[in-house]
Amino acid sequence: MDALRRLIPQRAIQRRVRALAAELSRDYRGRSPLFLGVLKGAYVFLADLTRRLDEPPEIDFIQPSSYGLKGTVASRRVKVLLHPTADLQGRHIVVVEDIVDTGRTLRFLRRYLARRGPASLRVCALLVRTHAGNENERLVDYRGFTVGEGWLVGYGLDCSERYRALPEIYVVEGEQ
Numbered sequence: 001m002d003a004l005r006r007l008i009p010q011r012a013i014q015r016r017v018r019a020l021a022a023e024l025s026r027d028y029r030g031r032s033p034l035f036l037g038v039l040k041g042a043y044v045f046l047a048d049l050t051r052r053l054d055e056p057p058e059i060d061f062i063q064p065s066s067y068g069l070k071g072t073v074a075s076r077r078v079k080v081l082l083h084p085t086a087d088l089q090g091r092h093i094v095v096v097e098d099i100v101d102t103g104r105t106l107r108f109l110r111r112y113l114a115r116r117g118p119a120s121l122r123v124c125a126l127l128v129r130t131h132a133g134n135e136n137e138r139l140v141d142y143r144g145f146t147v148g149e150g151w152l153v154g155y156g157l158d159c160s161e162r163y164r165a166l167p168e169i170y171v172v173e174g175e176q
């Protein structure tokens with residue numbers, strides 16, 4: 001059994017999601033943005049965020065390959081398991097991520113999307129892991145929370161496909 005310690009309560013998540021939605025509503029007013037959710041983990045954040053925008057955006061998804069447990073297959077290259085269906089050329093794209101950890105997925109996605117000729121490309125991530133010297137903050141335009149070490153679950157994030165539906169964010173403290 002995993003022991004879970006609550007890290008970010010539901011009310012704090014919802015307050016931050018409201019603030020991000022207000023900021024995005026201002027920045028994208030009248031621009032018909034395409035919100036691109038990164039599966040699987042971003043599905044909860046994407047749903048909450050987009051329902052709070054002033055103007056309903058177009059929604060699409062992309063699913064990069066998952067590493068499973070981080071660190072165990074660190075050298076594996078990111079691939080795309082599910083491509084967006086929309087034509088991305090000339091669109092204002094907002095990538096919606098649950099967490100930017102090593103930053104590898106996001107660096108890959110930025111290159112993948114830039115090749116498709118969007119009018120603009122920005123990233124909204126609920127959680128950004130910062131380590132000394134990493135460039136994650138630079139990769140993210142709209143950030144929910146900065147987090148430190150520890151395996152996080154809940155609000156879309158999983159541990160071996162468990163805990164995604166929990167409404168709050170927890171740190172796994174027991175065995176994984």
Ligand code: PRP
Nearest residue numbers: 039040041066067100101102103104105
């Ligand atoms: C998580 C998260 C990001 C990625 C970030 O996905 O949703 O896409 O890891 O990690 P990185 O910055 O080290 O690349 P995961 O691989 O756990 O797949 P999932 O979203 O399907 O759970």
